[in-house]
Amino acid sequence: MTTDEIKKEVTVPVIDFKPFLEGTAEGKENVGKKMIGAMRDIGFMYIINHGIPQSDQKRMLEWSASFFKLPDDKKMLCEHPKDGAHHRGWSAIGMEKVVQMVFDRAKISELRQHPDVKESFDSGNENNKECFNIWPRDEDIPGFREFCNYYFKVCETTADRLLRALALGLNLDENYLLKHHEESNNQLRLLCYPPTLEKNLREGKTERIAAHTDFGTLTMLLQDDCGGLQVEKPSNPGVFIDAPVIPGSLVINTGDFLMRWSNDQLKSTFHRVTAPPVDSRTGISKIRYSIPYFVSADRHKVIDALPGTFSEQNPKKYEPITSGEYLAKRLNATY
Ligand SMILES: O=C(O)CCC(=O)C(=O)O
Ligand SMILES: [Fe+2]
Secondary structure: OOHHHHHHHOOOOEEEOHHHHHOOHHHHHHHHHHHHHHHHHOOEEEEEOOOOOHHHHHHHHHHHHHHHHOOHHHHHHHEOOOOOOOOOEEEOOOOOOOOOOOOOHHHHHHHOOOOEOOEEEEEEOOOOOOOOOOOOOOOOOOOHHHHHHHHHHHHHHHHHHHHHHHHHHOOOOOOOOHHHOOOOOOEEEEEEEOOEEHHHHHOOOOEOEEEEOOOOOEEEEEEOOOOOEEEEEOOEEEEEEEOOOOOOOEEEEEOHHHHHHOOOOOOOOOEEEOOOOOOOOOOEEOOEEEEEEEEOOOOOOEEOOOOOOOOOOOOOOOOOEEHHHHHHHHHHOOO
8 A cells, every 4th residue: 555545544644654764864854754743733643664574563463362362360470560650461351441630549439430441461671670571471371471572672673763753853863862762661562452342332331442642752553453543633622533454554643741842742642442433243343452562761861842842932831850750640540
């Protein structure tokens, strides 16, 4: 498929990353400008020709399916800690409720009465001793840990390239954003949404993932062919458009931290997962697998509004902050 053919079908822009990978100064800057344009307009984009082999994407989805098919007693051995800040390991259905900017305990409990119908498994940088990974036993799923770590690294390389493109698109030094992403604080999340009654999803009686924004710098999402991802129209709050599956692509979206860092010039947009656009004959939406990779900045480096995002007419809106301070506040409200 070419970008022109895809453009007719979708509203979230499709950006071809190939010119960046080819490496000419002009090609790299053009891609960066398009990405920044998408982040300013809608906060979401598809990236095609991002450099992650489709065979790796396919294998990661297969490993994810194998993991979620393990019996619960095996998955319990790598259970996500109760401490909300340690985002590693397996979360059973109903453990997590995505809660948007609510910090009041009573209110969070109330919202959790309608849990998101999903299971997840989180892993991160294998060398991080503080926020260590929590794996299933190797004998229960041999090769899983190795492949997750491999795919994590592949995503890391791609994330670094995206950050370089974005810096160029902002007329900054190519390494400007990378210098804030040296610790690899990223998170690989395997998600499994079990078969669910479409009627309940459409009527909002159950949620796959409720409308939310992501916390960090940016998210790179791989989705299987189920569908159901929707993105809020910035021009029309409350109205969501479908972000249909484009095989082999990555869906990239701005996170809240980058929005703040850009003095709100780049949008972190609400998105959710609901029933796929087309009704099935059974009335039951098939299982959905998706794999977001959350890119986060170094925890202890202070950020202030990016150069070029503020002026006398458009002053800085926020105090300087570290990513650690910012994320701690957000994560504690989710778990
Ligand atoms: O499952 C999806 O496609 C979306 C996941 C998502 O938005 C998230 O985990 O933040
Ligand atoms: Fe998200």
